[in-house]
Amino acid sequence: MTASGEDIWAQIVMLSMAQVAVLLALSLVNYTLRALRWFLYSRAIGIDLTLWQVLRHYLGGFALTMTPGRLGELVRVRWMARESGAPMERTAPLVLIDRAADLASSGLLLAFALMTMASGSIKGGVPVAILAVLAAVVATRPALFRWIVTRFWKIIGRKPRLFARLRKASHSLVPFSRPAIAVPALLLGCVGWFAEGYAFYLLLDWMGAPLPIWTCVGIFVFAMMSGGVTGLPGGVGGAEAAMLALLTLQGVPLEISIPATAIIRITTLWFAIGLGLVFFPIAETAAQRAKNALE
Numbered sequence: 001m002t003a004s005g006e007d008i009w010a011q012i013v014m015l016s017m018a019q020v021a022v023l024l025a026l027s028l029v030n031y032t033l034r035a036l037r038w039f040l041y042s043r044a045i046g047i048d049l050t051l052w053q054v055l056r057h058y059l060g061g062f063a064l065t066m067t068p069g070r071l072g073e074l075v076r077v078r079w080m081a082r083e084s085g086a087p088m089e090r091t092a093p094l095v096l097i098d099r100a101a102d103l104a105s106s107g108l109l110l111a112f113a114l115m116t117m118a119s120g121s122i123k124g125g126v127p128v129a130i131l132a133v134l135a136a137v138v139a140t141r142p143a144l145f146r147w148i149v150t151r152f153w154k155i156i157g158r159k160p161r162l163f164a165r166l167r168k169a170s171h172s173l174v175p176f177s178r179p180a181i182a183v184p185a186l187l188l189g190c191v192g193w194f195a196e197g198y199a200f201y202l203l204l205d206w207m208g209a210p211l212p213i214w215t216c217v218g219i220f221v222f223a224m225m226s227g228g229v230t231g232l233p234g235g236v237g238g239a240e241a242a243m244l245a246l247l248t249l250q251g252v253p254l255e256i257s258i259p260a261t262a263i264i265r266i267t268t269l270w271f272a273i274g275l276g277l278v279f280f281p282i283a284e285t286a287a288q289r290a291k292n293a294l295e
Contacts, residue, residue, distance in 0.1 A: 011207055011259040019206055023267040026199035031059060031272060033192035037101060037185045038076075041094050044175040047084045053286070054080075060283035062276030065269070066236075082287040097176045105189030106221045109197065113218030197221060200264050209247075209256045219246045220264070240265060 035058035039051055057079045064072025077091040084091070176182065197217030204211055211219075223243035227235020240261050247257035 011256055012263065015203075015206060015263070019202075020267070023199045023203060023263070024271055026195045026202075027268050027271050028275075029195040030192035030268075031062070031275065033188045033195075034098075034102075035059065037188040037192075038094065038098060040181060040185055040188070041097055041176060042080065042091075044178070044181045045090060045093070047080060047086055047091065049080065049084055053083055056279050056283045056286070059275050060279035062272040063280040065273055065276065079283050079287040083290040093176075101185050101189050102193075104186055106193050106225055108186075109190060109193055110218055110221045110225070113214045113221065116212075116214040193221060193224075196264075196268050199267065200260075203260055203264055204252070204256070207256050207260055209252045209260070211250055211252070215250065219243060219250075222246065236269075239269075 032055075035055045036051075038058045039049075039054040042049060042054055057076045060079070061073040061076040064075060067073075074092075074095060077088060077094055080086070080091045080094070081088045176185075194217060197220040198213065200220040201211070201213045201216035204216060220243070223239045223246065224235065226242035227237070227239025243261045243264075244254075244257055247260070248254070252260070
């Protein structure tokens, strides 16, 4: 069965402004909780910034999400370094640990979704969930990270400076591996990503294609992780393709799955970029003012 443009548009206009507001609010929950995690991490390394400063850094960074590999989001550590006076070498590990925390939380959510789903439509998510959690464990266990780096260097036997830098970077992960930091950070990430998965569940229900909540969470998280694997800016293309394929396997018709995919991406990825464009100039101005004051 094919979906015409009229069918897709009809599904989109069925949503009320209140429903769209709920989807945006749930996305905002995700971003706010992940910003709180960034605040928790910054305190772990002794960066004394207010919650408002960290919030504008984190949200402002989303303006550069569409850069290759999301490298543009490194601007967050530059802002933090300027406003705190800490060297970039001290704040840079926040990027690695933040990505690792996202991997861990999304991997755990996907694993739980797979355990609760009766259907095996995303059975391919099993190795993805396992690899995500393993990668997060390695990135957050300094001794293990050092051991793996050393083993790789002994196997490859080249680029000693690169491996020396990686070993040095592992020491900077020590503050984040403490349970008092790692556990609440993991919970914040899980609740944040679940909020967006719940938004996807509500959206499908409103559009007349209800699915079990953990099926929706599993599809959403797997699609986001699949998009990230492609390396494309924002996972555009890969995430949408995975989501459409999984919804089709669940029996959702194209006239619903296509607009549902478009809407959830607009209210998550593109909403984040919109927030970033609002907060970017605020964060950049404050960071420049702080730099000028130090000079």
